[in-house]
Amino acid sequence: MIKLKVNRKEYNVDVTPDMPLLWVLRDVLGLTGTKFGCGLSQCGACTVHLDGTPIRSCSFPVAAAVGKEITTIEGISENIDHAVQKAWIELQVPQCGYCQSGQIMSAVALLKRIPKPTDADIDAAMQGNLCRCGTYQRIRKAIHRAAELSQA
Amino acid sequence: MQKTSSNINRRNFLRLTGITSAGFIMGLSAKGNNGVPEVANLTNSGLNSLADATEAFELTPFVVIEKSGAITIFNTKPEMGQGVFGAIPSLIAEELEVSMDQITIKQTGGEKKFGGGQSAGGSSSIRSNYNNLRKVGASAREMLVKAASQQWGATVEECYAENAKVFHKPSGKSLSYGDLVEAASKLEVPQSPKLKDPKDFKILEKPMPRPDTPLKVSGKATFGIDVSVPGMVYASVERTPVLGSKLVSFDAAAARKVKGVLHVETSTRTIGIYSYEGVAVIAENYWAALQGRKALKVQWDHQGHDTFNSKTYEQSLRDLAKTEGVVDHTQGDFDKAVAEAPVKVEAFYETPIVSHSPMEPMNCVASWQQGDKLEIWTSTQVPGSIKKDFPKTYGIPEENLTVHTMFNGGGFGRRLYTDFIHDAVQLSKKVGKPVKVIWTREDDTQQGPFRPMTFSAMKGALSADGKAVAFQHKVISPSIDASGRMNYDKTKSDRGMTEGISEQKYEIPNMKNNYVYADLHIPIAAWRSVTSSTLAFAHECFIDEMAVNAKKDPMAFRLELLTKDSDTKNVLLKLKEVSNWDKPLPKGWGRGVAQYEFFAGLGGYVIEVSKKGTGIKIEKIYAVIDLGTVVNPDTVRAQVEGAAVMALTAAIKNGITFEKGQAVQSNFHNNPLVRINEMPPVEVHILANGGPKIKGVGEPGLPPFAPALCNAIFAATGKRIRRLPFDINKV
Numbered sequence A: 001m002i003k004l005k006v007n008r009k010e011y012n013v014d015v016t017p018d019m020p021l022l023w024v025l026r027d028v029l030g031l032t033g034t035k036f037g038c039g040l041s042q043c044g045a046c047t048v049h050l051d052g053t054p055i056r057s058c059s060f061p062v063a064a065a066v067g068k069e070i071t072t073i074e075g076i077s078e079n080i081d082h083a084v085q086k087a088w089i090e091l092q093v094p095q096c097g098y099c100q101s102g103q104i105m106s107a108v109a110l111l112k113r114i115p116k117p118t119d120a121d122i123d124a125a126m127q128g129n130l131c132r133c134g135t136y137q138r139i140r141k142a143i144h145r146a147a148e149l150s151q152a
Numbered sequence B: 001m002q003k004t005s006s007n008i009n010r011r012n013f014l015r016l017t018g019i020t021s022a023g024f025i026m027g028l029s030a031k032g033n034n035g036v037p038e039v040a041n042l043t044n045s046g047l048n049s050l051a052d053a054t055e056a057f058e059l060t061p062f063v064v065i066e067k068s069g070a071i072t073i074f075n076t077k078p079e080m081g082q083g084v085f086g087a088i089p090s091l092i093a094e095e096l097e098v099s100m101d102q103i104t105i106k107q108t109g110g111e112k113k114f115g116g117g118q119s120a121g122g123s124s125s126i127r128s129n130y131n132n133l134r135k136v137g138a139s140a141r142e143m144l145v146k147a148a149s150q151q152w153g154a155t156v157e158e159c160y161a162e163n164a165k166v167f168h169k170p171s172g173k174s175l176s177y178g179d180l181v182e183a184a185s186k187l188e189v190p191q192s193p194k195l196k197d198p199k200d201f202k203i204l205e206k207p208m209p210r211p212d213t214p215l216k217v218s219g220k221a222t223f224g225i226d227v228s229v230p231g232m233v234y235a236s237v238e239r240t241p242v243l244g245s246k247l248v249s250f251d252a253a254a255a256r257k258v259k260g261v262l263h264v265e266t267s268t269r270t271i272g273i274y275s276y277e278g279v280a281v282i283a284e285n286y287w288a289a290l291q292g293r294k295a296l297k298v299q300w301d302h303q304g305h306d307t308f309n310s311k312t313y314e315q316s317l318r319d320l321a322k323t324e325g326v327v328d329h330t331q332g333d334f335d336k337a338v339a340e341a342p343v344k345v346e347a348f349y350e351t352p353i354v355s356h357s358p359m360e361p362m363n364c365v366a367s368w369q370q371g372d373k374l375e376i377w378t379s380t381q382v383p384g385s386i387k388k389d390f391p392k393t394y395g396i397p398e399e400n401l402t403v404h405t406m407f408n409g410g411g412f413g414r415r416l417y418t419d420f421i422h423d424a425v426q427l428s429k430k431v432g433k434p435v436k437v438i439w440t441r442e443d444d445t446q447q448g449p450f451r452p453m454t455f456s457a458m459k460g461a462l463s464a465d466g467k468a469v470a471f472q473h474k475v476i477s478p479s480i481d482a483s484g485r486m487n488y489d490k491t492k493s494d495r496g497m498t499e500g501i502s503e504q505k506y507e508i509p510n511m512k513n514n515y516v517y518a519d520l521h522i523p524i525a526a527w528r529s530v531t532s533s534t535l536a537f538a539h540e541c542f543i544d545e546m547a548v549n550a551k552k553d554p555m556a557f558r559l560e561l562l563t564k565d566s567d568t569k570n571v572l573l574k575l576k577e578v579s580n581w582d583k584p585l586p587k588g589w590g591r592g593v594a595q596y597e598f599f600a601g602l603g604g605y606v607i608e609v610s611k612k613g614t615g616i617k618i619e620k621i622y623a624v625i626d627l628g629t630v631v632n633p634d635t636v637r638a639q640v641e642g643a644a645v646m647a648l649t650a651a652i653k654n655g656i657t658f659e660k661g662q663a664v665q666s667n668f669h670n671n672p673l674v675r676i677n678e679m680p681p682v683e684v685h686i687l688a689n690g691g692p693k694i695k696g697v698g699e700p701g702l703p704p705f706a707p708a709l710c711n712a713i714f715a716a717t718g719k720r721i722r723r724l725p726f727d728i729n730k731v
Ligand code: FES
Pocket: A035, A036, A037, A038, A039, A040, A041, A042, A043, A044, A045, A046, A047, A056, A057, A058, A059
């Protein structure tokens, strides 16, 4: 049994220790907001926070998450009202939406680290998150907007 | 607002919507005059439920209003990012005088009663529904208004509908739709309801927030890959990346020993004329299935395909370019005009094979149940054809199949194909459990279907005063159509592979366009904007080459060839205006223009670039899309912004190449996509002056991007790029 803390809730899961956190979240805990895109740390669709730091859960063995706070897209707000989510809605960022959980988790972590990021900060923090629909220009605007919203 | 993207079967429908005999159901009858659907009331036939009504009369119940006031609108078009989940229902909501917050949207799953158009592709969703669905909403509104006026003893003119209520102007009295449905449903259906004047629109033509956005920023949107049903197991299927190989034998002993592995079974993937055997490992979770798959030992017979490589194949296309092929279109006397012209221009253009790579890998949940009942949950662009074709393939009655259309994590043409769905259906049938098949990114990148390359042999001639007098675009390529059906006819031009080249509006008196067919054993497919995605590059760069040879400004050269009024001319004029085309640029900069008209619609770009070190920096992107009528301008902008990103990826990233019979690329590390730091913003302008014209949105932003970029690079550097992809950091 492996003991995990996800979105402030404790779980005991019976899986092999090398199983990536992504599949534990999705297939075992039913938290499907975190997505599978590449399985190779190349796309960012699987981004979650480990003690507040963004990680690629597809390439992160579950055993290494023991004793840490895991936060997924489901855990960032109760009512879809995190500043980043509000900005994402205001600027109508998502198209297909598949990459957006990962984009949002990367953006939330960025804003925690740098409350008022520059375009260069955004490039550095967000270039690990692919979007095939091409929502990048809205993502950039929405991050700037979220920075404003959280300062207000 | 309540939303769901899964369709609902009859029982669920009743449970979820609680529809009663007094519900008011409006739809389209398939049996109108001249194939024009009639608006129909589906309630006042003494039938007890929507399901009964629709099954009895084969009508399409697009909107249901219940006594409680609840309003359900059905969306028949799969949502893959293009925005139909809100846009299609908004056509009804606008005319019905209800806000988007007052409706529940439900996604259909290919059911007969919702008609034949249950698919998304060809940028056609809005175009094919705009008038019909507005009529449905307007008829319902007129019936509700009439019911209210009768109740009040008032005239219809004294009453109006707003916000799901009918108001009596003189007295200010009002009745809600829920209170009126019983009476309204007994009235005759107006066949020519008065549609709203666009100036009174509250939803259409306004930047409406998409109803699926909140779901997609909270992880709550259910994509195919997120579906879970009781007792479900997970599968990953091993197939050799050497396409065309046959399965000889396999040893599953080690795979079966992996913790969590439950079964090992074979499964056949069918796509177009091809079919590929594979070995599936089925397990308690997907990770275990992947581990089991790695432990398989499989023998393949490559059938000689393991020597196939891009270099040799591309050379064969260049050799084929020397043959005449078949004529696609002629006008005037091309050969004579070239012979007599003082200036002749020739060039050869090449484009790559690329992958679709939607962010959601291919996946499907299928549940084969007792009594040959089948249920499918999947991200697909074609629920209608699944519902129609799968029962035939598997020998079950159509009513035994239920299809749930989930949110698509990108489509781009890949999800027009149902190959991965067959895996799940066969495996579920074999193991007697619901099975979720997920393709790995490697499967997705290497198994195809791919967008084919096209090579283009271009020839043109100019008169002494620098006017284009002759033009030829000869396309050399494999055929998407031939990949899809056995009885492909090589003696005729393949209009799918010459898409748009004979329909450009330039007035050039002598033309001869040809198609040269090339064999290929690899499944190829439509990819967002199909063949225009490659042909526009050759076509519009070559027009630029002609302009250069004529010593004319590329914009002026094009406009000279457009003396008559046309949408193309309007797009170019708009681009000229918004980009300040005639304003000089800083030193080292250049600007390029391109447009392309094809089945999906018409768009164009002006792109400005500058020299930066050894490479090129994109400074500014202006886009114009020609629509006529627009439903959601914000979605239109988003679609063009996204098309530009996809077009840039196809122009400057690796694409797919073959060595030893298999794709060299396997995942995003060697089949990269443009990332946020590489993408400048796109300024989108929409030409929408109303009127009856209505064009597509999802695709026209793609084809003219690469030629505009390469024309700009020529303007900045004098270097003509004739082969994609190219390295933008080394030009
Ligand atoms: S799925 Fe983890 S980075 Fe792509």
